[in-house]
Amino acid sequence: MTIRVFHEHALADLDRVRLSSDESHYAVRVRRVRVGAEIVVLDGLGGMRRGVVERADERACTVVLGAPVPCPVVDPLELWLGLPDPSAALASITAACELAATRIVLVRCRHSPAAVPSSERIARVVRAAQRQCGRPTAPEIAGPVDLASLLAATPPPLGAFAWEQLSQTVTPWADALGADTARRLLVGPEGGLADDEAAACREAGMHAIALGPWTLRTETAVAAGLARLQSTARALPRS
Amino acid sequence: MTIRVFHEHALADLDRVRLSSDESHYAVRVRRVRVGAEIVVLDGLGGMRRGVVERADERACTVVLGAPVPCPVVDPLELWLGLPDPSAALASITAACELAATRIVLVRCRHSPAAVPSSERIARVVRAAQRQCGRPTAPEIAGPVDLASLLAATPPPLGAFAWEQLSQTVTPWADALGADTARRLLVGPEGGLADDEAAACREAGMHAIALGPWTLRTETAVAAGLARLQSTARALPRS
Numbered sequence: 001m002t003i004r005v006f007h008e009h010a011l012a013d014l015d016r017v018r019l020s021s022d023e024s025h026y027a028v029r030v031r032r033v034r035v036g037a038e039i040v041v042l043d044g045l046g047g048m049r050r051g052v053v054e055r056a057d058e059r060a061c062t063v064v065l066g067a068p069v070p071c072p073v074v075d076p077l078e079l080w081l082g083l084p085d086p087s088a089a090l091a092s093i094t095a096a097c098e099l100a101a102t103r104i105v106l107v108r109c110r111h112s113p114a115a116v117p118s119s120e121r122i123a124r125v126v127r128a129a130q131r132q133c134g135r136p137t138a139p140e141i142a143g144p145v146d147l148a149s150l151l152a153a154t155p156p157p158l159g160a161f162a163w164e165q166l167s168q169t170v171t172p173w174a175d176a177l178g179a180d181t182a183r184r185l186l187v188g189p190e191g192g193l194a195d196d197e198a199a200a201c202r203e204a205g206m207h208a209i210a211l212g213p214w215t216l217r218t219e220t221a222v223a224a225g226l227a228r229l230q231s232t233a234r235a236l237p238r239s
Numbered sequence: 240m241t242i243r244v245f246h247e248h249a250l251a252d253l254d255r256v257r258l259s260s261d262e263s264h265y266a267v268r269v270r271r272v273r274v275g276a277e278i279v280v281l282d283g284l285g286g287m288r289r290g291v292v293e294r295a296d297e298r299a300c301t302v303v304l305g306a307p308v309p310c311p312v313v314d315p316l317e318l319w320l321g322l323p324d325p326s327a328a329l330a331s332i333t334a335a336c337e338l339a340a341t342r343i344v345l346v347r348c349r350h351s352p353a354a355v356p357s358s359e360r361i362a363r364v365v366r367a368a369q370r371q372c373g374r375p376t377a378p379e380i381a382g383p384v385d386l387a388s389l390l391a392a393t394p395p396p397l398g399a400f401a402w403e404q405l406s407q408t409v410t411p412w413a414d415a416l417g418a419d420t421a422r423r424l425l426v427g428p429e430g431g432l433a434d435d436e437a438a439a440c441r442e443a444g445m446h447a448i449a450l451g452p453w454t455l456r457t458e459t460a461v462a463a464g465l466a467r468l469q470s471t472a473r474a475l476p477r478s
Contacts, residue, residue, distance in 0.1 A: 001430050002454075072452040098459045101449045133453035191240055210471060212339045213311040214372035215241075219335045220462050227463035228470055230451060 003031045004040045004131045005063075011047040016054065016064045024061035039063060040134065044127075046071065050092040051216050058060070063177055072137050077226055077229065078103045078159070080186040082193065083112040083144060084218040090117055090125045091219040097129035097139060099226040108141035111191035147186075147197055151204040157210025158169070160229065161201045162221050163208035164192045185225045211215055242270045243279045243370045244302075250286040255293065255303045263300035265448055266292070278302055281375065283366075285310065287375040310375050315340045316468065317398070319425040322351040322383060323457040327429065328357055329364045330458040336368035336378060339464040344391055345382035350430035386425075386436055390443040398423025400440045400467065401460050402447035403431045420446050424464045426457060 005023045027033045037053045043061055048071060051063035079101045081092055097102055126138045161181040186201065211224045244262045258266065266272045276292045280302055287310060290302035318340045320331055335343055365377045398421040425440065441447065450463045
């Protein structure tokens, strides 16, 4: 499997890089790369290059850079993450990174616990997801913000929200999601959205979607819902 | 959030149940239910009843049973899980339970490691997923079996397989999945399907689907792929 490391500066004009001690440790000690190993280097700014390990030093690994890795153009895809407990929030952010969310807004909902993961923890989790999935740029992370304020501040079309009670009352998956639903998904925290929160979402023009007949963990709802929106929904305007 | 416990016998004709010591411990010590608490009891055979805790004894909790919980009718949905490392296999089985897979076949692929989780571990993980998501029946678990044997033994229509290389070469999500694709999904292990495995799948009539532009962990591919099949694919014949 591909091994990916980060370099803290733009890669575009470089021939070789010397990795930071953290990244060298990761490459040499954790992933056990040796001289001559093929590796991919990301700069976190959208640059991604193939490379070959020249010196496998666990404090100062050097990599000779080769061809850029072509990066697909990705349409904007936004997740509004109704804050669940911190570990579920981090698992949800990981899934959203893999599934190409370009912006993640942390949303305080009625059933959200008080604890929110720190921005440092979120940044570490995002970077780990980028290493794993080969995504060259991180999603923008925004919030936490209250759901009511967010609904009021967002121009239409708003997108879809996962609504567990819909799953339990209609034929599974016979839902309102269509080609005109914008690529923005709200998933509630554990315990779901409160009835009045769901009503406010509908009133603001969001489509309720069912993601199956049973109660999903937040991270499963994020993966399932983003996959649904990817395949059918319409593009958000590029900002 | 709803607390669910298992009882080892069919619930249909019972007025009250005395839970096993394991389930009593779970309810009283882990979930801290008290006398009068509302609870849901599953019998693992498809029966699910509301109940009220009558005696909150951590070794012999008793529950007075009330109305059955109505259960949605679910179309067959099959996951062929190309065996990843055991922890990813268990995470994938959890996601598949939540997303309504009715049958999970463990498939040995070229890149599968030798270790396979034991059937006891799988049963525990399935039960935990049922508690969490409120699903009254467990999916059938089959295999491990070799991919070639499975392809040869399965009558068409076979369904879809997640093909990472498709994600990287075509416009994301412009894939072959349509309303005529059967509700069966093959997800490869970490490292993906080998080229000749993917070729064999195509030759057998499976549709390659792209689940996004980047490399997904197995459990994310399972959740995303099942969500895609749920919404668009056609029913498998009921067995």
